[in-house]
Amino acid sequence: MAAQERLAYWFGSDEQQLISGFRTLAAPIFAGEKPKGIGISWFSKSRNKTLPPVEDWASVLQTIRQPIQSLQYLEKPARIRALRELSGQRIRSSQPIDQMLDLDGFASQVAGVRGVLTISNTTAHLAGALGIPCVVILDNGSITNWPDLGETTPLYPSTRLIRRGSDDWTTTLRRGWRTLRALISRQ
DSSP states (O other): OOOHHHHHHHHOSSHHHHHHHOOOOOOOOOTTOOOOSEEEEOOOOOTTOOOOOHHHHHHHHTTOOSOEEEOOSSTTTTTHHHHHHHHTOOEEOOTTOOTTTOHHHHHHHHHTSSEEEEESSHHHHHHHHHTOOEEEEEOSSOOTTSOSSSSBOTTOTTEEEEEOTTSOHHHHHHHHHHHHHHHHHHO
């Protein structure tokens, strides 16, 4: 773990230094495979987060017309089965990769999608570090990992932040999906 002061010493102490010094990580990629589909991560075991319900995720996933890859740890407690049933989508499982034990394997999964729609978690940070277009869905509270204002973060140029504001979760997730589609189309 590194304190913000130490990270500023290594990577830059202001937004311009962070942006100009950004270099993407390189994930191990399986030969010949091109990124496809959308990666999602919708659950956290943290009790400090307010998360969109599975039902709201499902209503948004129903509109996605490309393969969906789970990038979720603990898929069973995260209710992947309910998410599949409610959305009518075939969501590829993140198994057999154990994200807690195999960071290279997880990085390959994230690098294997065209974009990521997620809550604030390891998936968001890994996608950002890999330079994969990513949209992070945030509730209204302050989250120390992300700037309190704005849609961007100098830490990850390909990441956008979508805050709930006064919207319901479904509206927020739909806004996130529209933003991710736009990011992917610019690639």
